[in-house]
Amino acid sequence: MSLKAFLKTRYGNGLRSRAAIENHHQRAFVRFRSNVMPRSPFYADYANTALSALPRMNKQKLMDHFSAINTCGIDREKAFDIAIQAEQSRDFSPMIGDVSVGLSTGTSGQRGLFLATPRERRLWAAILAGRFWPNLAKPQRVAFFMRADNALYRTLGNPLLRFEFFDLLDPLEKHLSRLQDLSPTVLIAPASILKILADAQNVGQIAVSPRRIISVAETLSPEDRNIAKQAFGRQIDEVYQATEGVLAFTCPAGNLHLNEAWMRIERDIIDPQSGAFCPIIHDFTRQSLLLLNYRLNDVLIPDPSPCPCGSACTRIARIEGREDDALWWHGPTGRKMVSADAIRTTIACLPSPITDYRVIEKNNQLTVWLDGAAPTSETELHHAFSSLAARLDVTVPPLTIRHGLPHETDFKRRRIRIETSP
Incomplete structure (x- = not known):
């Protein structure tokens, strides 16, 4: 280092x-x-x-x-x-x-x-340890959830720091008992994994108390940040x-x-x-x-x-997120960018809460997948998107609402994205 x-x-x-x-x-x-x-x-x-x-x-x-x-x-x-x-x-x-x-x-x-x-x-390890090491006087235990390990990440390890890699290609359930045994002082994981671990913490599958929680690899949405913060009682770093x-x-x-x-x-x-x-x-x-x-x-x-x-x-x-995933809706003066934050806020403010969602635009048509939605959610979403479009002076693309979540092969989950035809 x-x-x-x-x-x-x-x-x-x-x-x-x-x-x-x-x-x-x-x-x-x-x-x-x-x-x-x-x-x-x-x-x-x-x-x-x-x-x-x-x-x-x-x-x-x-x-x-x-x-x-x-x-x-x-x-x-x-x-x-x-x-x-x-x-x-x-x-x-x-x-x-x-x-x-x-x-x-x-x-x-x-x-x-x-x-x-x-x-x-060494430089990478020094920067991250300098910013996020909880307490220099005590040994630390790092749980690192990622798709692939690398010597770069293991540079963090030293006599005062135990570094454990959790392979995301393995079933997550396999990692829970190992995570509990490690009792990490630092937890590093993609946002989607932090949410899953937070859910496991909430239902008693694990009981860990990391001093630092760091989101990596994926965009950390406000809803995922709040879920993890409440479950672990810690501010979520990024x-x-x-x-x-x-x-x-x-x-x-x-x-x-x-x-x-x-x-x-x-x-x-x-x-x-x-x-x-x-x-x-x-x-x-x-x-x-x-x-x-x-x-x-x-x-x-x-x-x-x-x-x-x-x-x-x-x-x-x-x-x-990615430039290719920015939503651009048409209005009287041309296309306007509709930010992911505007979409997230609109869905978060629906009168009936949902568990999760995906917003996918393809061929100028919009499909919204709602997981754990109430029967009234479809009507509420139509009204909410219409209000958002009116505020931005744009028109909502043709909209289809489906229930559940789509099959996803992309490791880095993106709730809002553009898809192109094959």
């Missing part, structure tokens, strides 16, 4: 102004251009190019040029072989030299690779991490901030009214697989109000 990064994250005053953030980025990129970019066959000739003039990257382009972009001399096909074999065998220990390799499907379903050198693994690294995490005041101490994140605005944007990443800490001028298709909603924690790093009101 990087002691300097740990101390900086846990005890540092942080970046208190935008000017301080800009100066920090400029200094970091001077070193990065000199020490790292020349080691990448792809970026060597771009070392003196302005960030905005670098080739625009996304997941597909990064994978297309993987062998030339990474500085470790790792061939893409060999890396895929290692990662896929690990997924199939569920043995995630093999590495290429000392570089860990992971497979990511992401919310788009498009597979990708990530690399982590020992230095990068780490917004993708294949591309840790992009944001909650501060001590409980608000989500972009990780601008370790990367530069610019905005590609997709909805001027709300300020919704897709992040463009320039990571000056990643030395294995370089991420420069890299655009994600996640949609973030900024919060311009200052945070009580004092950090000037961009505050995020919420993560909407």
Whole structure:
């Protein structure tokens, strides 16, 4: 673990102004251009190019040029072989030299690779431990629920920290007794799993009292946050991490901030009214697989109000989800974005409560699945969506309401999404 990064994250005053953030980025990129970019066959000739003039990257382009972009001399096909074999065998220990390799499907379903050198693994562990380690004076027990393990995650383990991986490809019921025996002080899991564990806690299947609860991998909706908070009696922290690294995490005041101490994140605005944007990443800490001028298709909603924690790093009101899953309804002046938050709030405020839901738009038609709904819920939903559309001056697409939940093969559950025809 990087002691300097740990101390900086846990005890540092942080970046208190935008000017301080800009100066920090400029200094970091001077070193990065000199020490790292020349080691990448792809970026060597771009070392003196302005960030905005670098080739625009996304997941597909990064994978297309993987062998030339990474500085470790790792061939893409060999890396895929290692990662896929690990997924199939569920043995995630093999590495290429000392570089860990992971497979990511992401919310788009498009597979990708990530690399982590020992230095990068130590830095990742230092940042997260610095922010979320409950008590430095006591040993900790971490329960980590995820689709795949990796040496990156196990870097958190040390003599004071017992790290246990819970494989989400195994039946969740299999994990409950093991979780109870571990009695974790830190619980890390996707939002959908936190909800299931909260339900298990509420009915007495488990009785655990973690000091920290951290949501990862999925968008944490307000309803899931409240369910988990009430079940475990703890504030729910959030780490917004993708294949591309840790992009944001909650501060001590409980608000989500972009990780601008370790990367530069610019905005590609997709909805001027709300300020919704897709992040463009320039990571000056990643030395294995370089991420420069890299655009994600996640949609973030900024919060311009200052945070009580004092950090000037961009505050995020919420993560909407994928750009491809933003709902756009037609109105007199053209299409308008209907935020996931507006849909969630509308459903949450229905007079008759429901257990769960899915909102799926396909071929300009809307299907809403209601689980555990009352007989009156259909009429209530029609009225609620009509009121929402009137408020936004748009028209609700043709709407079908079904009961239960659809069959889902996507590991990262998304309650609101767009589907395309095969």
